Amino acid sequence: LMDRATPRWGGGRIGNIISDLKKTTEDFKETTQATMDAFAMFKPFMIDNEYLYRSDNVRALMSVIKEKERHLLPWYPEKLDWYDYWLNIHFPGMRKWVLPALEEELKMQERRSHTYRDLLDLFDTSTKRFATRVAMRIERSGRKEQYTFEDVRELTLRAAGFLAHNGVAPADRVILFSHNLPEWGIAYFGILKAGATAIPIDPASTVDEVINFATAGEASAILISPKLDAEYPELRERLKQSLGLKVPSVWTFDEAFEMPDDIEEAKRLALLPPKVLGNAVASLIFTSGTTGKPKAVMLSHKNFTNMISMLSSVLDMDLTDGVLSVLPMHHTFEFSAGFLTPFSNGTQITYLDELSSEELSHAIENGHVTGMVGVPALWEMLHRRIKTRLRERGDWIADIADNMIDLNAWIRDNTPFNLGPIVFFPIHQGMGGKMRYLISGGSALSEKVQKDLHGLGFTVLEGYGLTESSPVLTVARPGNKLLRGSVGKPLPGVEVKIDQPDDAGVGEVLARGQNVMLGYYNNEEATEAVLHDRWLRTGDLGRIDEDGNLYIVGRSKDVIIDSNGKNIYPDEIEELYSKSGYIKELSVVGLPDDDGGEKIAALVVPDYEHDIAASRSEVNKKIEEHFREISGGLAFFKRVKVMHVTPFELPRTATRKVKRPEIVEQLLKLEERDRKKTKAVVESKGDDNMLWIRKVVATVSNRPLSDVATDDKLADLGFDSLMFVELQAAIEDAGGRVLSPDTLNEVQTVRELLTAVQRVDKSKRLADEPKTDEKKEEDEIFIPSLVRRVGNAAVDFAQERLYTNVLDTKIDGQGNVPVHVNFIVAPNHASHIDTGLVKKALGKDVAEQTVAVAAADYWFDTKYKRAYMNNFTTLVPIERSGGLRQSLRHVTRILNEGYNALIFPSGTRSLTGEIDEFKPVIGYLALNQKIGILPIHLWGTFEAFPKGMTIPAKKSIGAKVGAQIGRFLSYEELRDMTAGVPNAEGYRLIAARVQHEVQNMRDGKRGEFDVPAVRKRWKAERRRTRKKEEVIGE
Known part of the structure; x- marks a missing residue:
């Protein structure tokens, strides 16, 4: 539209000087006006009225007091030397006790930038x-x-x-x-x-x-x-x-x-x-x-001008900066942080004619970009591309890079230095070489991605807010140290508090400030539901640490937020998909996605009587066709990604409201069932192209090849619009070409994807090709769902009767069980009945979220045992031989999915009933999964049901057994205890610490765990034996 250059004679500079003078004059006028307003306010007290101060009423009251008690309330105004009081007492006291503290407090407070009128x-x-x-x-x-x-x-x-x-x-x-x-x-x-x-x-x-x-x-x-x-x-x-x-x-x-x-x-x-x-x-x-x-x-x-003032005080954008606009501008996060704030500071903004990986890379490398505002999906894509490029140069290069990332992250957290731009110079050059800020918001950023970008030398600032708050409430401050899991402190001028916090300090996040909305348009009822005395009820659950940093731990609203920060409202999606005669009812919820957001899932109750001539499988197919048709007319982020049918009615409250949390539980169980049924689909050796496209999909979705089946839906594998862009680039890198970009966006399954691409160069391999982990297994025994439900109910009933009626059970310390985080349960082990006793001690709700670990070579060695364990228990297998990571893959998965893991650290049952040495594996899991440990002491189980006993003996009836739950050992506590200690020794220290806690409960002691003494003892033992200690290494 227009393209003008700066005049050579410097015309713009004179204009700038005049503008600055005008602004200074306007500021002076504002200050003068404020002074005049203050004078006008106090003028009646100073000039207009001649106030008379009297004391006869107080004197009358004082006369009522007994003479001998008057000294307790001295009141002699006529004897007070006001001149002496103000000059020699009041002001010196202010200077000594008040003003220094006030100055320090004001120094610590962030100063708001200028706030525009509008x-x-x-x-x-x-x-x-x-x-x-x-x-x-x-x-x-x-x-x-x-x-x-x-x-x-x-x-x-x-x-x-x-x-x-x-x-x-x-x-x-x-x-x-x-x-x-x-x-x-x-x-x-x-x-x-x-x-x-x-x-x-x-x-x-x-x-x-x-x-x-x-x-x-x-x-x-x-x-x-x-x-x-x-x-x-x-x-x-x-x-x-x-x-x-x-x-x-x-x-x-x-x-x-x-x-x-x-x-x-x-x-x-x-x-x-x-x-x-x-x-x-x-x-x-x-x-x-x-x-x-x-x-x-x-x-x-005013909402927006206050937001700009708040953001400008934290993000020091100026004339030398440049921002790349990637998020849609109707998104208030991009509008405030990526448009208004740069515009007010003279920062130039770069736009893309088309959002693609090539355009993005070109703009970053060749444009003037020092900052970007994005949602987690963008940083996930950037993270994957960097990791893939490193892997292209060889596994050993990638391993060295990973170690350097960890090292630089540690250096940044503990020193004022950042070696990332030097050590990873090519990566920073690829990002333009001038990137100062990566600002993330919209939904939670993966801790792994945040940590790696931090270690690479980039400054990642994660913020939190809502559209209703224009939208930012809190943001991490620029600095060297990364506050993992925190969304930072409130912006200057914003108040944040926790409403009705529980014992862990968790409650609903409330916020107040000049950036909070006026209300909902033509909707007074909705406005009153979220605004009370100017406090905005966010509907999110959080806690605030002692430094004022906010941590979001959950959400009380039903709204689904995907990894792009899009808000999806279940009621709206339900109305779109429910318009079919074959559907009796359905419920839409959000399920956790691997990239930190949520994916839309639906649980459908079919109406099998709608067409009595159709079989159940035909009705289910009709529903799938209906979902496919509706999805085709919706934006990608609004499509249902996971759909399951159930013949049972949806769980409802007494007022007929659907219990969405129970729907989530059911869908997660159904997903896990399907994952077990379809896992490790082995492609024909002759079908080389299908294996090739599966490897491409596995690489982009960051999954093992065994988790990508021919008929898997790309949406179920976590694909969003940005990942489709990355998919096209990955196909070309692997020697293929996309026949049509439009067709690529329409494919739904891996099989359909193969028809939309052509493999040109079969000599090319993927740089980060996933390893095939597929092995033929004997035919598994299929258990019908009705039998499984009846069997589960029977097992639960039998266990309850065992600990309630057969055994004399005592539970202590249930108040120590964490509520808002998942954890590792670590008890001593002497009997087969230990697992059930632990779950009884944890309580029904926590037990349902707890998965027990069992030896694969004992409990899962035959198809009959696998059939029982997979269908009637929550046990998962762990290999007692082989590589550590491979052995623990099931455990790390369940921890990542938010479940608790019950692990017996001694590895096997005690032959004597004494507490055997705890193995370092729990230390490995705690540090690498960043998770805490809950120690539990079990007693009486060896006497009631020792190793070798197959059925309860007469002495078991009425036997006294019990569980004492110890103090929760948080990840932060374990991390600090092992700081500066080699990994292998750190894992062993954690195991020893947990065993120490269990032994203290056994002995009724409260002895401290002396880390230096333990390490000194181990060193002496190694010196005496002169043997290499067997350790767990990376």
Whole structure:
């Protein structure tokens, strides 16, 4: 649209000086006005009124007090030397005791940056102050375009005049419908200049959603990009059909930015309102979409200007910085942190004409990019690409790089130095060589990805907030040390507290500040539900540590948040998918995804009586076809990724509300069942192409090859829109080519994927090709679901009777069981009845989330034992031989999935009933999985049911048995205890510490665990034996 260069004679600099002087004058006027306001407030007390101070009432009260007691309440104002008091007592005391502490406190407080009156004040100041500097860049069809702040101002006024000329009045609402472009931000400011409110919507919205937004937001106009206008030619006609006389006008950016003649332009600008109020609504942000009445968050000018002031005080963006815009701009996180904040600081913003891995890499490597705002999925993709490139150079290079990443992470956490830009210079050069910040938000970032990027030398700042808070509430501060798991401290001016915290300090997160929304548009009931005395109820569960850092531990709302930070509302998805006669009812929930977000899952109850001529399998197929058809018409993030059918009614409360937590449990069990049934599908040796495409998929999804089957759905393997982009690049790297990018986005299974690609070069291998871990197993015994349910019930009943009626059972220390974290349970072991006793001690709810570990060579060595263990117990196998990581793969999986693991550290049952030495394996798991340990002492089980006994003897009846649960040993405590100790010795120390705790409970002692003494004893033993100690190594 415009492309101007800075005048050689330096015209822009004189303009900047004038703007700075004008701003200084305005600041002086504001300060003077504030002083005058304060004087006016106190003037009645100082000048206008002659107040008389009297003491007769107090004297009358004092006279009532007995003479001998008056000295206890001295009151002699006539004897007080006020001059002496103020000069020699009060002020010296203030200087000595109050002012130093106050100065220190003020030094520690973060200072807020200047807060603009409204967004138009921000716009005017920035476009004048940075007039000749580049504000926005984009490369379209090989042509580089750039817009200075002066260009942005001129185009904004042009758009505002166009809107006002065409009937858009102050307080009207205008939909902004576009991908990320420079024109998006210019159009937004144009809407505000016209005095209207902007309604930014997702560029992936369907026509039905646009119509619903226009209806709910009472929009008078729609500004649309030429690209979307071409994609939705039916939009105008559909609006007329749906809205009749109230149909909003639809204009493209080209129309809005068209240059009128000078006279016409002057007429249009005269229609613009002179100013807006700070509490006027700037944006209406819809938080739900197609059906019913969507909720729209009202965010005012003041909400945004306060947010910019808060973010600017933490992120020191300036004229030397550049931001790459990747997230959709209708997302408030990108809008505030990636658009308004850079714009207010003179930081240039780079946009991509198309979001692809090639465009992204090109912009980062060749553009001026020092910061990026993204959701976890973006950083997951970046992390995978870096790891793959390292693996391409050989396994030994990748292993060395992993060690260097860990080393630099430690250096950054413990010293002021960051060696990443030097050690990993090529990686930083690939990221442009100037990257200062990677800002993550929208959903939780994987701790592994955060740690690795930190170790590579990048500064990753994770934030937390909601659309209702404009949107940031807390953010990690720039610094060398990484606070794992924390979303940082509240922004300056934001108050965060925990409502009704439990014993662990966990409760609902409440927030208050000038960035909190005005409310929901035309929805007073919803507003009152979340806003109380200006406190915003976030619906998230969290805790705050002693340093003020917030940790989010869960969410009490039903909203599903995927790895891209998209909010998906279950009620809306249920309504979309339930419109089939073959479906009696369904429930939509979020299941944990491997990349840190959640995936949409549905549990469906079929109506088998809808068509009595159809068999059950045919009805199920009809439902699958219905889901496939509905998914084809939805944006990817709204599609159901996991679907299971059940013949049983959905669990409901007394008021007939579906119990979503129980739905989640059922779906997780069904997923685990299917995983066991379809795991390790062995491809034919002759079908080389299928094996090749499975390896590509396994590489991109970061899964073992055995977990990728021919008919697996790509959505079930965690594929999102960004991963499809990466998939195309991986196919080409592996010697293939995609026949059509459009076809690639439509495939649903691995088998369908093979039909959309062509293998060109069979000599190429994947750089990070997964190892095949498939072996033929004998035919397994299939247990029908009815038999399994009846059997499970029988086993549970028998165990309960054993510990309640047969044995005399005593449980102590149940208050030590952690509630909000998963953990390793570590008891001593002397009997087969130990497992059931531990689960009884933990309580029913915790026991259901606890999986016991058993020796594979004993409990899973035949198909009959496997059939029983897999269907009627929660035991998982562990190999007692072979590599450590391979042996513990099942245990690490269940820990990663959030379950507790019951492990007997001694490895096998005691032959004498005494506590055998605990093996270092629990130390290995604790440190590598970052998880705590719960010690438990079991007693009486050896006497009741010793090793070698197969059925209970007469002496077992009434035998006294018991479990005492010890103090929980958190990961942080174990990590600090082993800091600076070699890995192998650290694992052994943790095992010894846990055994020490169990022995203390056995002996009724509280002896401290002396780490130096234990290490000294071990060293002496090694010296005496002069034998190498057998250790567990990496």
